[in-house]
Amino acid sequence: GAVVSQHPSRVICKSGTSVKIECRSLDFQATTMFWYRQFPKKSLMLMATSNEGSKATYEQGVEKDKFLINHASLTLSTLTVTSAHPEDSSFYICSATPREGRIEQYFGPGTRLTVT
Amino acid sequence: GESVGLHLPTLSVQEGDNSIINCAYSNSASDYFIWYKQESGKGPQFIIDIRSNMDKRQGQRVTVLLNKTVKHLSLQIAATQPGDSAVYFCAETERDAGGTSYGKLTFGQGTILTVHP
Numbered sequence: 064g065a066v067v068s069q070h071p072s073r074v075i076c077k078s079g080t081s082v083k084i085e086c087r088s089l090d091f092q093a094t095t096m097f098w099y100r101q102f103p104k105k106s107l108m109l110m111a112t113s114n115e116g117s118k119a120t121y122e123q124g125v126e127k128d129k130f131l132i133n134h135a136s137l138t139l140s141t142l143t144v145t146s147a148h149p150e151d152s153s154f155y156i157c158s159a160t161p162r163e164g165r166i167e168q169y170f171g172p173g174t175r176l177t178v179t
Numbered sequence: 180g181e182s183v184g185l186h187l188p189t190l191s192v193q194e195g196d197n198s199i200i201n202c203a204y205s206n207s208a209s210d211y212f213i214w215y216k217q218e219s220g221k222g223p224q225f226i227i228d229i230r231s232n233m234d235k236r237q238g239q240r241v242t243v244l245l246n247k248t249v250k251h252l253s254l255q256i257a258a259t260q261p262g263d264s265a266v267y268f269c270a271e272t273e274r275d276a277g278g279t280s281y282g283k284l285t286f287g288q289g290t291i292l293t294v295h296p
Contacts, residue, residue: 067222097283106268106286107223156222166211166272166281170222 066090067159069171076147077179084142084174086157092137093159097168098130101154113140147178191293198259200290202252202269209271211281214243214254217266217289226254226267256292264294 066089076082086096095114099107111132113119119132129151131143140159144151154175158168192198204212210231215223229236229243229252236243242255252269269287 069222104289104291106288109283109285112283154220158222166213166228167225168284170215170224172222173220175220 065161065167065169067093067157067169067171069155069157069174071174072172073175073177075177075179078148079146081143081145082147082176084144084155084157084176086140086142086159086171088138088159088161088169091159091161091169093140094137094162095160096134096140097158097160098132098140098142099156099158101156101173103154107156110142144176147176149178152176152178188288189291189293191295192259194259194261194294194296196259198254198256198263198292198294200254200256200267200292202254202287204250204252204269204271204287206271206273206285207250208273210274211272212243212245212252213270213272213284214241214252215268215270215286216263217268219265223268259292259294261294261296264292266291 068087070085098110100110101107109122110125111119111121113132113134115134115137121127134140154173156173158170160168213228214226216226217223227238227241227243229245234245240257244253266289268289270284272281272284275282
């Protein structure tokens with residue numbers, strides 16, 4: 064149980080285009096989803112916290128107009144990287160918690176974004 | 180915010196040896212700690228957790244020790260196997276102002292564990 068999927072697993076896009084990454088909780092309803100970014104050989108950095116039906120809360124330094132997050136249902140959150148640039152190339156990981164305020168976070172397998 | 184950090188960025192051991200991975204934290208309000216294992220190209224995988232009211236917790240081949248006095252956390256892996264090779268992260272969180280739920284996780288920088296056959 065508690066499986067989180069991400070799609071796509073890998074994506075290559077051209078500079079200036081936008082790309083959407085989906086995060087789904089497959090066997091539970093996720094009131095809260097988190098989006099992380101990870102550079103090679105570095106730790107996970109929280110980008111934003113997303114609650115179903117409300118606006119995401121972004122961490123300091125994360126541009127909300129560039130990283131659009133939508134949590135339209137209890138099983139789906141999307142991250143759209145708008146007007147992507149090579150420096151946006153990274154590993155993006157989502158996680159989901161089954162109930163608000165709970166500790167458990169179940170992580171997705173990650174999405175490797177490469178912007179050329 | 181306060182950060183969680185690791186003493187050793189890399190650790191290399193022989194198969195069958197015991198491994199110890201360390202983590203220092205600075206947030207005295209942290210009251211819940213988790214160890215994650217991340218294999219290359221994958222998301223973090225939960226290993227074991229511990230609350231601040233405990234100083235030791237054991238799982239299958241893994242033990243987490245918590246020393247709140249010096250704000251130190253360690254993960255011990257017994258009889259390390261090649262399949263244990265991965266990056267290991269500690270993460271911490273604390274209860275929110277209302278004390279009824281937990282806030283976001285803060286991850287340490289990670290330790291690369293390499294197990295040689």
